[in-house]
Amino acid sequence: MIIWYSGAIITGSIFGICFYYIFRRIVPHGFTGRYMARLGQNIHGLLRGDVGLFWKFYRNIIGASFHYAGSQLLGVMLGLSPIIIVMMAAGPWLHSRWNSGAPVAVIPAKAGKVIASIDNRSAEQSAQPPRTGPTAVVDRTYNLVLKEGYQQPLDDPLANYVVCSNDSILCSVLQTFAFRKISVDPSCLVDDDILIIRAQHGDRNPFWPYLSDPEFLFFLSFFLISMVLMLRKKKVIASEGAADYDISLVDYIFTWIATRCAGAMCALGNLESRMMAGRLAEFEVKKPIFITGLARAGTTILLETLTTADNVATHRYRDFPFIMTPIFWNRFVSLFAAQQDSVERPHKDRIKITRESPDAFEEPIWQHFFPFLHDPEALHKLDSDVTNTAFEKFYIEHIKKILLIRKGSRYLSKANYNLTRIAYISSIFPDARYLIPIRHPLLHVESLVRQHRIFKDYATQNPQVTEYLKSVGHYEFGPQRRPVCLTREGGRRIVSAWEKGDDHLGYAIQWAEIYRFVAHLQAERTDLAGRMLVIRYEDFCSDPRKEIQRILKFSELNKLDSASNAVQNIRPPSRPIDLSESQIEVCWKTVEDVARIYGYTNNPAETNVSCITSLLTKSIPRISVA
Numbered sequence: 063m064i065i066w067y068s069g070a071i072i073t074g075s076i077f078g079i080c081f082y083y084i085f086r087r088i089v090p091h092g093f094t095g096r097y098m099a100r101l102g103q104n105i106h107g108l109l110r111g112d113v114g115l116f117w118k119f120y121r122n123i124i125g126a127s128f129h130y131a132g133s134q135l136l137g138v139m140l141g142l143s144p145i146i147i148v149m150m151a152a153g154p155w156l157h158s159r160w161n162s163g164a165p166v167a168v169i170p171a172k173a174g175k176v177i178a179s180i181d182n183r184s185a186e187q188s189a190q191p192p193r194t195g196p197t198a199v200v201d202r203t204y205n206l207v208l209k210e211g212y213q214q215p216l217d218d219p220l221a222n223y224v225v226c227s228n229d230s231i232l233c234s235v236l237q238t239f240a241f242r243k244i245s246v247d248p249s250c251l252v253d254d255d256i257l258i259i260r261a262q263h264g265d266r267n268p269f270w271p272y273l274s275d276p277e278f279l280f281f282l283s284f285f286l287i288s289m290v291l292m293l294r295k296k297k298v299i300a301s302e303g304a305a306d307y308d309i310s311l312v313d314y315i316f317t318w319i320a321t322r323c324a325g326a327m328c329a330l331g332n333l334e335s336r337m338m339a340g341r342l343a344e345f346e347v348k349k350p351i352f353i354t355g356l357a358r359a360g361t362t363i364l365l366e367t368l369t370t371a372d373n374v375a376t377h378r379y380r381d382f383p384f385i386m387t388p389i390f391w392n393r394f395v396s397l398f399a400a401q402q403d404s405v406e407r408p409h410k411d412r413i414k415i416t417r418e419s420p421d422a423f424e425e426p427i428w429q430h431f432f433p434f435l436h437d438p439e440a441l442h443k444l445d446s447d448v449t450n451t452a453f454e455k456f457y458i459e460h461i462k463k464i465l466l467i468r469k470g471s472r473y474l475s476k477a478n479y480n481l482t483r484i485a486y487i488s489s490i491f492p493d494a495r496y497l498i499p500i501r502h503p504l505l506h507v508e509s510l511v512r513q514h515r516i517f518k519d520y521a522t523q524n525p526q527v528t529e530y531l532k533s534v535g536h537y538e539f540g541p542q543r544r545p546v547c548l549t550r551e552g553g554r555r556i557v558s559a560w561e562k563g564d565d566h567l568g569y570a571i572q573w574a575e576i577y578r579f580v581a582h583l584q585a586e587r588t589d590l591a592g593r594m595l596v597i598r599y600e601d602f603c604s605d606p607r608k609e610i611q612r613i614l615k616f617s618e619l620n621k622l623d624s625a626s627n628a629v630q631n632i633r634p635p636s637r638p639i640d641l642s643e644s645q646i647e648v649c650w651k652t653v654e655d656v657a658r659i660y661g662y663t664n665n666p667a668e669t670n671v672s673c674i675t676s677l678l679t680k681s682i683p684r685i686s687v688a
Contacts, residue, residue, distance in 0.1 A: 063263075066160065066275075066276045067275065067276060067279055069276070070275075070276040070277070070279040070280040070283070071279050071280070071283045072283075073280060073283075074279065074280040074281065074282065074283030074284040074287070075283045075284070075287045077144060077145050077148075077284050078283065078284040078285070078286070078287030078288040078291070079287060079288075079291065080141070080144050081141035081142065081144075081145075081284070081288045082141070082287075082288050082291040082292060084137070084140050084141040084143075084144075085137040085138065085140070085141040085288075085292075086137075087137075087140075088133055088136050088137035088140060089133050089134055089137040091524060091526075092524050092525040092526050093130075093133065094130075094314075095314060095524075095525050095526035095529055096525045097126060097129075097130040098318060098529070099525070099528075099529055100122070100126050101123060101126055101127070102322070104119045104122040104123045104126070105119075105123065107119040108120060108123065141288075145284075153240065154240075157220070157221075157222075157240070158220045160261075160263075160274065160276060161220040161221075161260070161261035162220060164261035164262060164263050165261065165262055166204065166216075166219055166259065166260070166261055166262070167259070167260065167261070167262035167271075168206070168257060168258075168259055169257065169258040169259075169260075169271040170257070173208065173251065173257050174206060174207055174208040174225075174257065175206075175207050176204055176205070176206055176207070176216065176219075176259065177204070177205045177206075177207050177213075178203070178204055203215060204216040204219045206223075206225070206244070206259065208225075208246065208250040208251070208257075212246060212247070212250040214244055214246070216259070217242075218242075219261075220261065221240075221242050222240065222241045222242065222258070222259070222260040223241060223242050223243075223244055223258070223259035223260070224236045224237065224241040224242070224243055224244070224256060224257070224258060224259075225244045225246055225251070225256065225257035225258075225259065226243065226244075226245065226246075226256045226257075227245070227246055227247065227248040227250075227251055228248075230256065232256060233256060236256075236258075236272065239272075241258075244259075258271040258272070260274075263275065265278075267279075293312060309524065309526050309527065309530055313383075313530075314526050314529075314530065316383050316384070317382075317383040317529075317530055317533045318529070318533075319383075320383035320384050320385070320386075320426070320533065321383070321426070321529075321532075321533040324386070324426070324429075324430045325430075327384060327385075327386040327387060328386055328430060328456065330386065330387045330390070331386035331387050331456060331459075331460070332456065334387050334389055334390055334463070335456075335459045335463075338389060338463070338466070341466055342459060342462045342463065342466065344466075345462040345465045345466060345471075347458060347461050347462065347465075347473060347491060348471070348472070348493065349472060349491075349493045349494065349495060349617075349618060350461065350472070350473040350474075350475065350491050350494050350495070351368070351374075351472065351473070351474045351475065351494070351495045351496075351497065351617050351619075352475045352477065352480050352484075352487065352494060352495070352496050352497070353365055353368075353474070353475065353476040353477075353497045353499070354475075354476070354477055354478060354479075354480040354481040354484070354496060354497070354498060355478060355481055355498045355499045355500060355576070355580075356478065356481075356500075356501075356506065356510075356538075356546075356572065356573060356576045356577075357478050357510065357513075357538040357539070358501065358506060358509040358510050358513060358538075359499035359500055359501040359506060359599055360499045360501065360597070360599045360602055360603075361422075361476050361478060361499050362411075362413055362421070362476065363413065363602075363632060364476075364497065364499060364597070364602070364613075365420050365421070365422075365474070365476040366413070366419070366420060367606075367610060367632070368474055368613070368614075368617070368619065369420045369474065371614065371619040371620065372619065372620040373470045373471040373472050373620070374468075374470055374472050374474045374619065375464050375465045375467070375468035375469070375470025375471075375472065375473055375474065376420045376464065376468070376473070376474040376475065376476070377420060377421065377422070377423040377424065377464065377475070378417065378418055378419060378420055378421070378423075379415065379416070379417045379418070379419055379421055379423075380392065380395050380417040380418060381423055382423050382534065383426075383533065385423050385424075385426050385427060386426070386427065386430075386456075386460070388460070388463045388464060388467055389463050389466070389467060392467050395417075403416070404416050404419075408516070408517075408520065409513060409516070410516065420474075420476070421476065422475075422476040422477050422478065422535075423534070424475055424477045424480070424535075425477060425479060425534065425535020425536075426533065426534070426535055427453075427456070427457065427460065428477075428479070428483075428535070429535055431450055431452065431453035431456070432444070432450070432453070435479065436535075436537050436544050438544050438545060438547065438553060438557055439553075440547065441547050441548070441549075441550065441553075442479070442482045442546055442547050442548065443482045443483075443548055443579075444482065444483040444485065444486035445485045445486060446485040446486060446488065446489040448486045448489075454490055457490065458490070461473045472619065478538065479535070479546065481498065481546075481576065481579070481580065482546060482548060482579070484496055484583060484590060484594070485583070485587065485590070488589075488590055488593075493593075494593065495593050495595070495616065495617050495618075496590075496593060496594045496595065497595050497597060497613060497616075497617070498580055498594060498595065498596050498597065499596075499597045499598075499599055499602070500577055500580075500596055500597070500598055500599065500660055501598070501599035501600070502599070502600060502657075502662050502666045503570065503573045503574075503649065503650070503653040503656075503657050503662060504639060504641060504646060504649055504650065504664070504666055505639060505666050506569075506573055506599075507566055507569045507570050507573060507641075507649055508566075508639060508640060508641055510538070510539060510565075510569045510572075511565045511566055511569060513538070513539045514539035514540065514543060514565055516539075517531070517539050517540035517541075518539075518540060518541055520540070521540055521541045527540070528540065528541045528542050543560070545557055545560075545568070545572060546572060546575070546576060548575050548576070548579050549575065552571060552572075552575040555568075555571050556568045556571045556572050556575075559571060566641070566645050566648070566649055567648055567649065567652065570648070570649040570652040570653050571652055573653055573656075574652055574653045574655075574656045574657075577656050577659075577660065578655075578656045580594070580596065581656065581659055595612075595613065595616045595617075596660070597609065597613065598660065598661070602632070603632060606632040639666060646664065650664040
């Protein structure tokens with residue numbers, strides 16, 4: 063028995079591996095993602111596009127769906143072909159070997175019995191059927207005896223039989239699995255419409271008598287191996303030795319559902335708020351802290367450092383993708399919680415993460431309530447005169463849920479795009495604090511260009527990456543890249559530079575637009591200036607302990623021991639600047655007027671720490687950075 067069981071498991075596993083590799087030749091990784099993306103684009107065009115293009119979008123949807131379904135069907139058929147071929151060739155021999163010597167049973171037993179006839183002497187079948195080989199008995203016949211005295215000879219006692227009174231679906235299915243059909247009058251059957259006749263070995267699997275134990279183990283191992291391979295994470299290696307960007311099929315499906323069904327998720331979030339109203343009423347959003355600024359300025363390391371402060375609550379990786387229902391989702395995730403080793407994030411910037419690591423996950427909420435916020439043709443700035451009652455109610459309740467889940471009293475957020483919404487957020491939370499990291503423009507531009515290339519490589523090798531980043535709300539780099547439009551002219555200049563392939567110039571314009579906006583906001587809004595703290599990346603890396611103390615004091619946070627120890631992990635980047643002289647000249651010319659406000663020169667190594675205050679004072683008197 064052990065040999066048969068082991069052989070079934072090994073053989074099933076081998077065929078499972080074969081199925082996977084054949085199927086993936088027809089349906090490669092990312093195939094579903096590309097289909098969903100194309101389907102979504104055409105549905106969007108169908109609903110909102112020109113009436114004259116209706117049939118074009120309709121044909122695209124039909125064509126894409128037929129191609130998707132056909133490819134899947136072809137992949138399954140070709141993947142199963144080795145099993146079919148081998149089973150047709152070797153199946154009968156294996157079946158006879160397995161059944162040889164085993165008693166023949168009628169299932170259910172009360173419905174009938176098998177009678178063996180030897181030399182015209184009949185006896186109820188309790189002996190074993192003839193063995194194959196030289197010792198086989200050739201003068202023994204077998205008859206099936208049913209109700210009403212019905213008898214039917216069995217041509218081959220080693221075969222499997224299905225006895226039925228009509229062509230039911232189950233009867234037809236069993237015939238495809240090599241069961242021989244015996245048709246009888248319904249009066250010959252007791253209660254059941256189908257009887258099974260086959261050799262019995264004391265089989266215990268849940269699909270007996272349709273499958274014997276070796277057959278069950280074969281199909282189970284085939285299914286498990288093929289599914290494990292199908293659902294495993296696809297590793298994508300990007301250039302410059304970037305880390306793997308892993309998106310499992312389950313993660314992608316959940317993310318797709320959360321994004322495409324954002325309206326339903328919002329409704330569930332409101333239901334969650336009503337159900338938890340009593341608990342949420344215990345919390346008040348006081349002095350929330352918003353880390354915001356252009357990506358690659360140190361926002362993540364600042365977030366990770368402040369997360370260790372006392373009573374701070376923030377979003378974590380585990381909150382995604384069902385951001386709008388954080389309580390329900392966290393309870394579900396907790397059922398499957400397991401220890402996880404930290405890994406370097408895909409940015410390849412020495413920051414290691416787990417599902418418990420903090421990060422920016424507000425953006426899906428903003429995208430749902432303000433759909434234009436990432437439209438390259440629209441302005442993205444939200445002023446204090448903006449009103450969106452539904453969003454404000456949802457946002458406040460959402461923050462309270464994060465405080466409840468994390469058992470904190472101060473909400474800490476990292477969201478790069480919130481910089482364009484400081485005035486609006488302040489109308490909701492008049493006591494909010496804003497931490498705005500800034501970095502030398504030349505090094506900043508270089509870092510952004512490098513990340514853009516890394517994420518373009520990811521997306522080239524796995525198209526799911528692009529849709530995944532859109533769902534998270536990351537448009538800073540990668541194929542889905544879009545500018546932050548604070549002025550129409552600035553937005554057009556950024557897009558124009560990128561379209562011409564000049565990534566450095568486009569990001570330089572973006573840098574100048576962003577931090578010019580910060581400077582003017584501090585100068586023009588005296589009510590906000592005192593609640594905005596500009597943090598230079600260079601100062602934070604060179605003297606992290608001093609900067610952390612300054613930030614904690616400004617934010618009115620109490621420091622834990624773990625927060626003070628965080629400085630040990632903060633070090634300046636070791637990568638040398640990799641810009642040509644012409645790139646430096648063009649980029650510096652673009653950012654110079656804004657860069658000098660913050661104490662930067664065209665040589666990153668000569669950044670003057672002491673001159674920042676005087677320069678700020680001369681240029682824009684009301685800016686406060688201390």
